Amino acid sequence: MLAMDQGVVEEWLSEFKTLPDSAISTYAASLKDKGSLIPALYKVIRENYSDLLEPVCHQLFEFYRSGVPQLQRFTLQFLPELLWSLLSVSAARDPHTSGCIEALLLGIYNLEIVDKDGQSKILSFTIPSLSKPTVYHEPSAIGSMALTEGALADHGLRRVVYSGPHLQRENFTAQNRFEVLTFLLLCYNAALSYMTPTSLQSLCQLSSRVSICGYPRQQMRRYKGISTRLTVTSEFLVQLITGIHYALSNGEVDLGSKALDDVLYRAQLELFPEALLVGNAIKSSLHSAALKSNNKEGARSIQVEITPTASRISRNAVTSLSIRGHRWKRHDAVDLGSPDELMDISEVDEGVWPGAAGHDMTPPTITISNSTTTLNLGAKAMKKCRLGGRSSKDKESGPLTTGRAASENAELSVKRLTLTSSQSVPRAGALTSLTRTASAVFSRSFEHVASSNPAPTSNHAASEAGRYSCSLQEEGMGYLSPTPNHTQRSPSISIPLGSDL
Amino acid sequence: MTARKSGSRLETEIERCRSEGQWDKIPELVRQLSAKLISNDDLGELLLGESKLQMYLKENPIKQGSSPRGPRQKLVEVRKHLTAALDRGNLKADYLQEASLLMAKICYIEGEYKDALGHYNRVSLEDMQLAGAPVYRLSMIAEAYATKGLCLEKVPASSPSLSNKNSGSPLTNRTPAEREQEIITCYEKSGDIALLYLQEAEKALSAGIQNRSPKPGPTAQDLELGYFLETGLQRAHVIHFKNGNLTQGVGRFREILRAVETRTTQNLRMTIARQLAEILLRGMCEQSYWSPLEDPPTVSPLDNPTQQGHTYSKNYTLSRRPRVYSGENLFCPQENTEEALLLLLISESMANRDAVLSRIPEHNNDRIISLQSASVVYDLLTIALGRRGQYEMLSECLERAMKFAFEEFHLWYQLALSLMAAGKSARAVKVLKECIRLKPDDPTIPLLAVKLCIGPLHWLDEGEKFGKMVIEMGEKAAEFRAKGYLAIGLVYSLKATDASLRSTQEEYQRKALGAFQRAQSLSPTDHLAAFYLALQLAVSRQIPEALGYVRQALQLQGDDVHSLHLLALLLSAQKHYHDALNIIEMALSEYPENFNLLYTKVKLEAMCRGPEEALLTCKHMLQIWKSFYNLTNPSDSGRGSSLLDRAIADRRQLNAMTLPDFSDPDTGSVHATSIAASRVEQALSEVASSLQSSAPKHGPLHPWMTLAQIWLHAAEVYIGMSKPAEATACTQEAANLFPTSHNVLYMRGQIAELRGNTDDAKRWYEEALSINPTHVKTMQRLGLILHQLQRYSLSEKVLRDAVQVNSTAHDVWNCLGEVLQAQGNAAAATECFLTALELEASSPILPFTIIPRAL
Helix, strand or coil: CCHHHHHHHHHHHHHCCCHHHHHHHHHHHHHCCCCCHHHHHHHHHHHCCCCHHHHHHHHHHHHHHHHHHHHHHHCCCCCHHHHHHHHHHHHHHCCCCHHHHHHHHHHHHHCCCCCCCEEEECCEEHHHHHHHEEEEHHHHHHHHCCCHHHHHHCCEEEEEEEECCCCCCCCCCCCCCHHHHHHHHHHHHHHHHHHHHHHEEEEHHHHHHHHCCCCCHHHCCCCCCCCCCCCCHHHHHHHHHHHHHHHHHHHCCCHHHHHCCCCCCCHHHHHHHHHHHHHHHHHHHHHCCEEEECCCCCCCCEEEECCCCCCCCCCCEHHHHHHHHHHHHHHHHCCCCCCCHHHHHHHHHHCCCCCHHCCCCCCCCCCCHHHHHHHHHHHHHHHHHHHCCCCHHHHHHHHHHHHHHHHHHHHHHHHHHHHHCCCCCCCCCHHHHHHHHHHHHHHHHHHHHHCCCCCCHHHHHHHHHHHHHHHHHHHHHHHCCCCCCHHHHCHHHHHHHHHHH | CCCCCCHHHHHHHHHHHHHHHHHHHHHHHHHHHHHHCCHHHHHHHHHHHHHHHHHHHHHCCCCCCCCCCCCCHHHHHHHHHHHHHHCCCCCCCHHHHHHHHHHHHHEEEEEEEHHHHHHHHHHCHHHCCCCCCCCCHHHHHHHHHHHHHEEEEEEEECCCHHHCCCCCCCCCCCCCCHHHHHHHHHHHHHHHHHHHHHHHHHHHHHHHEEEECCCCCCCCCCCCCCCHHHHHHHHHHHHHHHHHCHHHHHHHHHHHHEEECCCHHHHHHHHHHHHHHHHHHCCCCCCHHCCCCCCCCCCCCCCCCCCCCCCCCCCCCCCCCCCCCCCCCCCCCCCHHHHHHHHHHHHHHHHHHCEECCCCCHHHHHHHHHHHHHHHHHHHHHHHHHCCCCCCHHHHHHHHHHHHCCCCCHHHHHHHHHHHHHCCCHHHHHHHHHHHHHHCCCCCCHHHHHHHHHHHCCCCHHHHHHHHHHCCCCHHCCCHHHHHHHHHHHHHHHHHHCCCHHHHHHHHHHHHHHHHHHHHCCCCCHCCCCCCCHHHHHHCCHHHHHHHHHHHHHHCCCHHHHHHHHHHHHHHHHCCHHHHHHHHHHHHCCCCCCCHHHHHHHHHHHHCCCCCHHHHHHHHHHHHHHHHCCCCCCCCCCCCCCCHHHHHHHHHHHCCCCCCCCCCCCCCCCCHHHHHHHHHHHHHHHHHHCCCCCCCCCCCHHHHHHHHHHHHHHHHHHHHHCCCCHHHHHHHHHHCCCCCCHHHHHHHHHHHHHHHCCHHHHHHHHHHHHCCCCCHHHHHHHHHHHHHHCHHHHHHHHHHHHHCCCCHHHHHHHHHHHHHHHHCHHHHHHHHHHHHHHHHHHHHHHHHCCCCCCC
């Protein structure tokens, strides 16, 4: 260590001690201007045996204990370096244990796990729910949600604890080491925006080293420190990944992506699902990020572009929404009750329906639909539309779709059952050709239905329902043994057609 | 349209067409209009010019970032119409303004930015009224602001024409910062008015649908934004981010998102919600966050300090603003993860709605687009929820992603991992199978599956299959090959413990040993390989060899708790009880809260230092238990909150137990029948445990199980001290938790024996066996009692069964020898005694199998 660095550190040590309480906030603000201090402090921490280490650790703890945010962040920026120092010493089973670093880290931990009144601190957050209005949405606009166990159980905001309460710790043991370190990283991550590039780099290095030491990859990275394997926990890796994610998007691309790779490598070897999950997600989101970050300049900036607002999905593709709307119409038509009830079913699959019914009819002309417009207004609006009369087109299409939809419904519910029991493994094989023709016809005819603002008036409902049940059987049979003359067997389709034309 | 419309009706119709962008109908309406009144001609010109301009833009849309086009033939005609309208000066003031705005728009399209600015200055854009303006005019004003912003960006700052005297332009002599401020203000105003326009237009539209005359009116088209409105809505935040002004950018995003959504803004909202979520997750932290309803901090680390001079402050107010979500009890996020999560859930619901379901080739592209936009959302959701440990919820979200997942490895794999993290092991294994099918070369996936099969599921046959997959990959599996051998070794080792036939047992032990040796030679620096090899050797009672490997393991990983524990047990098998106790104490200094170590300590202390010390340790354990579980979370974290979820999670935790069946030598916890028995305990105790809402989330053991075990250990110590009353009290504590546990019944039998009540003891033992028919300790005691009752053949039967279950239980062999001797079968008895003697020489104080075996 150079004499100059030593001088800087010693000056820093003595300056704070003589500081009157009133001057602390100005002092805190001025810290960042001391250019050579921070590198010198890094050196002190890295050289484990320096005489200065103990007073430095002590002063860093004083900073943290002062409660002044800037001073606390000043201490926090050294956290990755301190962690590495601690871990490498304990792994090397060095007799010169770095007692003062341990004391500093435990000190911060014990300060952070309690609140102002000395009660155990519990970190919690609210899981938002789409079923409650928020500043960004109205529940009615979202439509119904999938009826999962969770959704059914908590129809509201839910407050969950993600860390704490923690026990006070007097010393590090193999058992509590990672518990304490994970919590410290959580504190560090909460202040990530205030960390200097050097600190982020140090975090990335820490992550790489913790992950690869003692493994074959160590040679690849040419790291020549300790070569014993360090035990880690999955939660610790997840916290490291959180920090790496920030570093990656804020200038530390090279070190960050290396660190992410190394942590993932270790998570694979340890078979840690949590770390793999989050790490994979970050890797994949970097490829297809919604934002482009301006990485080249190493600047902490995020770039966005003007994106086209029109939907990029073509209108005649069958989507969850279009298929959902389709069902609404049908269920309203037969007055089965709330359209939402069957939403879950309708989302499961595209409509594979017995293809025969529509084949020998001329497909109705397609006006590029406003289907989505009307559908989006929701079931309520659609009921209103219905009062406004019907076009000649719906008369031919109404019953047709009713019949078809019914069979689809039967078919789908069967499908759904099999799907859930077989873990939703999609099968490509035999059904594809049928599916293709079927869905092509289906989507087109659906388009038509939707575009003509249809649906029978209420006094039609009864007869509709009759047809509904009858065609359900017919179509069901048709599916089991498809015959070319199928439509002739289905009076529910031809009769209303004739009357209208 | 034969019937001529009355004047006002005609005007309404024109207004509607302009609002809804139905430009193709305008010429016909203008014809009707002119036929009515000659003075309408100027208005007609304006309308024709506008409709032609809009049609032109529809046919030749301007692309973002494209260069100006120069004069166009088609636009000449438009310009003629507008000039005609303007020149005669007969138009109402409003219409004059509109004509000027249209002129400016043409100027922009043709690249005449200064002219365009001149027009805007003349009509004094800022003074145009928003209140009471027809819907179409809102759109015009919004476009005008956007166009003005575009022009200002294009015109160099020091351009002389800007200091044009008669324009009275305030643009003269401005600093770059002021110019930037004006540009951004233009865009933000444009965006706000555009949102207002869209809301109003949609309102008018739905009103129109309700009131429309019965004739089949043409259905309204989707409103399209077009280049100018798109720019107006988005350019402001683009500039903010380009300037490194994150706080302003985030603020603008939030303003747009808080405006009530319209059909047309859905896609924009989805994009922006996703972008904002991403910024919150990767560019912000808890300390730098501010909530959407708070004012942004004046100094924020988020703003790029190197790009000085881009200080923007919002300084305009509009007389009408877009409607925002409002009402009572609106949820407003208070933390960056909360906000990110809310935004992502909204995006997810939209992405899900757009999931392209049809698989016909023509829709390939659509499918890819919908998949991509959904994957981004799901990845971000994973980051947000993973960070907060909410794997239960994450697995439910990812389950919804399955409609996109056909043949998509990433989505399947993430689902599998989330199920695994949420503890839904059985489903996780099934999903992992699909992952293996999609990516057969990745050794991690089958290894994850083995981990679950060995651990929580105890599906050993399945586990064997997965393990073999890894081994069959050979060299390709690289570093994972050793892990594969380790995995299959563990499967065999557990199978050996489960096996009831001696020959099968030995076969599996041999196989396990082989696999561990292979793993160890492939990865000599892996302490786990050395450790499991040592454990397997220990189980087959090759004590010196086992000691060698456990030392090796400890050299590689000095503070591994299981290696230390094994070392202690091995030392106890060699009857070095004091050394063993020293090791345990050393291990406990590193793992003070490890109950497994403490159980062994109790046993060793009773042996070396007398029962008083052991009782002190039991008391200490109770204290640890209390401090550990008293601190449980007030609201259940890490798991679902629903009752159903909780029940599932509890069951999972209980199934996951590899807890030592403490009093049962060598038949470890994982013996199939003892699992069955402990399931009975679980079922019966579930009611009890569900009353306690806050079960701790960590730790492999159910806390109540641990507590019962501590009491039973204490009872055993008291029995050793011949204190039946205290032992009964301890047993009663355990019985309160698990009244039908075979361990409790066994302990009661022992107490009865201690009291000299043989009949009671026999009854208790029989009850214990009816719950767990392979509980060797009970069988041994029962055999002994039957022997005392001189029912030799029944006793022999029971003891032979016990030996069959566990061939290394030396006291059973001993009892068997005595029974055989009493029956006069001296030769067989001798053999039994010899076996017992031999086994006793290598018998540890607690069975080796109390050390958990997991990958």
